Amino acid sequence: MKKLIFLAFFISLFGYSAGENKCGELEKCFSFESSVHDRDSLQRGLGIYKNYCSSCHTLRYLRWNRLQRDLDIPETVLIDDLISNENIKTSDFVTFGLPEISPIGAPDLTLRTRVRGDDWIYTYLQTFYQDTSQATGSNNLVYPGTAMAHVLIGLQGTQELDSNGKLIRLSKGALEPEEFDSAMKDLVNFLAYASEPARIERERNGIYIILFFVVFTAVMWLLYREYK
Amino acid sequence: MASKNSLMSWIDRRLPVTENLERHLTKHPVPSKVNFFYLFGALLMVVFMIQVITGIWLMMFYTNTEEGAFASVEYIMRDVEYGWLMRYMHSTGASAFFFLMYFHMFRGLLYGSYQKPKELVWLFGCFLLFLLMAEGFLGYVLPWGQMSYWAANVILSLFGAIPFIGESLQVWIQGDYVLSGATLSRFFALHVVVVPLLMIALVVFHIFALHEVGAGNPEGVDIEKYRDKTGMPLDGKPFHPYKTFGALPAIGIFFIVFFAIVYYAPTGGGYFIEKPNFEEANFLKTPEHIAPVWYYAPFYSILRAVTFGIPFLGITSKFLGFIIFAASIAILFIVPWLDRSKVQSIRYKGIFSKIAMIMFATSFITLGYLGTKPVNEIRTLIAQICTIFYFLPFILMPIYTKYEKTLEVPDRL
Numbered sequence: 246m247k248k249l250i251f252l253a254f255f256i257s258l259f260g261y262s263a264g265e266n267k268c269g270e271l272e273k274c275f276s277f278e279s280s281v282h283d284r285d286s287l288q289r290g291l292g293i294y295k296n297y298c299s300s301c302h303t304l305r306y307l308r309w310n311r312l313q314r315d316l317d318i319p320e321t322v323l324i325d326d327l328i329s330n331e332n333i334k335t336s337d338f339v340t341f342g343l344p345e346i347s348p349i350g351a352p353d354l355t356l357r358t359r360v361r362g363d364d365w366i367y368t369y370l371q372t373f374y375q376d377t378s379q380a381t382g383s384n385n386l387v388y389p390g391t392a393m394a395h396v397l398i399g400l401q402g403t404q405e406l407d408s409n410g411k412l413i414r415l416s417k418g419a420l421e422p423e424e425f426d427s428a429m430k431d432l433v434n435f436l437a438y439a440s441e442p443a444r445i446e447r448e449r450n451g452i453y454i455i456l457f458f459v460v461f462t463a464v465m466w467l468l469y470r471e472y473k
Numbered sequence: 474m475a476s477k478n479s480l481m482s483w484i485d486r487r488l489p490v491t492e493n494l495e496r497h498l499t500k501h502p503v504p505s506k507v508n509f510f511y512l513f514g515a516l517l518m519v520v521f522m523i524q525v526i527t528g529i530w531l532m533m534f535y536t537n538t539e540e541g542a543f544a545s546v547e548y549i550m551r552d553v554e555y556g557w558l559m560r561y562m563h564s565t566g567a568s569a570f571f572f573l574m575y576f577h578m579f580r581g582l583l584y585g586s587y588q589k590p591k592e593l594v595w596l597f598g599c600f601l602l603f604l605l606m607a608e609g610f611l612g613y614v615l616p617w618g619q620m621s622y623w624a625a626n627v628i629l630s631l632f633g634a635i636p637f638i639g640e641s642l643q644v645w646i647q648g649d650y651v652l653s654g655a656t657l658s659r660f661f662a663l664h665v666v667v668v669p670l671l672m673i674a675l676v677v678f679h680i681f682a683l684h685e686v687g688a689g690n691p692e693g694v695d696i697e698k699y700r701d702k703t704g705m706p707l708d709g710k711p712f713h714p715y716k717t718f719g720a721l722p723a724i725g726i727f728f729i730v731f732f733a734i735v736y737y738a739p740t741g742g743g744y745f746i747e748k749p750n751f752e753e754a755n756f757l758k759t760p761e762h763i764a765p766v767w768y769y770a771p772f773y774s775i776l777r778a779v780t781f782g783i784p785f786l787g788i789t790s791k792f793l794g795f796i797i798f799a800a801s802i803a804i805l806f807i808v809p810w811l812d813r814s815k816v817q818s819i820r821y822k823g824i825f826s827k828i829a830m831i832m833f834a835t836s837f838i839t840l841g842y843l844g845t846k847p848v849n850e851i852r853t854l855i856a857q858i859c860t861i862f863y864f865l866p867f868i869l870m871p872i873y874t875k876y877e878k879t880l881e882v883p884d885r886l
Contacts, residue, residue: 306544306547306551307551308551308552311551355547356547356751356752359740359748359751360748360749360751360752361748362748440751441550441557442551443550443551443557447557447558447561447736447739448736448737450736451732451733451735451736451737452736454732454736455729455732455733455736458725458728458729458732459725459729461725461728462722462725462726462728462729463725465718465721465722465724465725466722466725468718468721469718469719469721469722471718472714472715472718472719473715473719
């Protein structure tokens with residue numbers, strides 16, 4: 246019984262959240278937990294990153310050949326379509342020749358999901374709205390006054406805040422709302438992968454390590470009983 | 474066998490291997506009946522080894538410069554084979570170290586493992602806690618993330634709060650007027666050489682002192698009183714194989730939990746590795762909320778709970794906070810001389826000792842919870858009350874342990 250109490254206490258430690266829950270203007274971020282085990286999703290996410298993010302944001306700690314290996318990208322596709330620059334080697338980082346410190350202040354995205362959390366990034370990408378008072382013409386609920394423009398406007402369509410502070414759609418984008426939502430999930434999955442490529446292997450193999458120690462404990466228990 | 478024995482006797486004449494193995498392992502008597510609280514010491518040894526081994530591997534790839542530190546940690550996480558495993562084992566190991574240490578010490582408080590003649594065992598243990606806290610702090614700076622930088626700033630500024638010598642002391646420790654690469658490289662040296670060496674020495678002292686006075690038990694019975702013909706206490710068993718094999722299943726269970734965290738929750742929900750630490754240190758950008766890792770949270774709470782100074786003595790609230798924070802650790806050192814009880818174990822102590830232990834444990838956990846949260850008025854008030862409750866059991870200990878009614882301790886286990 247005492248052991249159970251201690252176990253319960255230990256588990257309850259994880260129940261506390263590290264910061265406050267508030268998500269910018271929102272009470273709470275939309276909840277989303279990334280998964281790095283769906284390769285198709287990661288590849289689609291890479292596509293969105295390449296088409297919409299990579300002109301400003303780097304992935305300074307991720308190498309092209311790591312990406313190739315983990316996402317199962319054919320070499321020709323990697324070199325011709327993704328890198329498409331003969332001066333860049335496949336062992337280089339995914340920076341597209343952008344400088345280390347972005348002149349427009351766009352942060353490096355490699356570890357962004359680890360700094361902000363999946364929920365935050367996912368919600369941030371969904372909650373851009375028209376705001377003429379901003380230089381970019383758009384604003385964000387999660388990060389009010391963000392310097393980033395609504396670059397996904399072509400996919401999502403335009404949104405506006407109503408008098409209650411709720412988002413309403415003004416015009417359609419190239420994607421239906423569900424399609425856009427799933428595209429953002431792909432993108433966050435990809436960024437989560439980029440933040441920790443080893444996570445694929447880690448989450449896949451962990452169970453075998455734990456099972457090994459379950460067997461180890463059982464054998465050691467028998468040994469212990471002999472010498473009780 | 475003959476050749477082995479002659480080899481052993483050859484060695485034994487020159488180095489007393491057999492004698493010491495018998496003295497500390499195969500003939501060293503330990504109480505036959507103890508509970509799970511007595512396993513934390515063995516687990517601490519395991520964690521210490523994990524930290525040393527993974528630490529050496531990390532050291533091979535880590536760069537201790539302001540420019541290279543953060544990137545080298547990502548290099549370890551990505552390009553070094555199983556570097557991520559080494560790093561997560563090391564970071565989870567740090568949390569495990571404190572978790573086990575707190576239980577190990579709480580066991581000591583519950584069962585009087587500091588009482589005469591075990592004062593030195595307890596003192597060495599307290600020094601180990603102090604060194605572990607220093608080691609954890611130094612190590613946390615090394616990844617050179619935002620929280621490394623700003624948490625270190627908070628702690629180093631405490632030295633700056635000491636009247637008269639504070640500022641120069643802080644500059645001396647930092648090696649610079651601000652926390653910088655100079656600080657990082659000396660913290661690296663302290664983290665990987667100085668503190669671990671001291672810890673190893675103290676672990677040796679801790680164990681030798683323990684073997685001299687003998688391990689305790691939850692009953693507080695002196696097992697040395699009754700011995701059989703061979704001199705082995707009737708309520709004792711040789712340390713090896715009985716206790717060594719007894720610890721193995723516990724080590725197995727520990728590894729199950731440990732690797733479950735390493736593989737499936739390595740950041741511990743932001744408690745083992747804090748989110749802002751995935752952003753490189755930036756001295757122009759203070760994080761919104763600077764929170765310590767969970768294992769410092771109780772002490773950090775005590776530090777923050779002191780919102781007032783003593784102006785006419787020139788003591789600022791920050792310095793007073795530092796004093797009380799230091800006192801919260803220092804008071805543990807003198808526990809052997811605060812306890813005047815005739816009995817060792819909480820099982821035979823009176824009601825006041827029991828209330829005091831509950832008070833201490835509750836306030837410690839509450840302070841820990843509050844330490845990870847941003848401050849507001851109510852939380853500060855609760856932290857202040859808990860700080861008083863943290864100290865009261867120790868301050869009043871000489872009184873209640875002397876006068877409370879204790880139960881009769883049995884002769885045998």
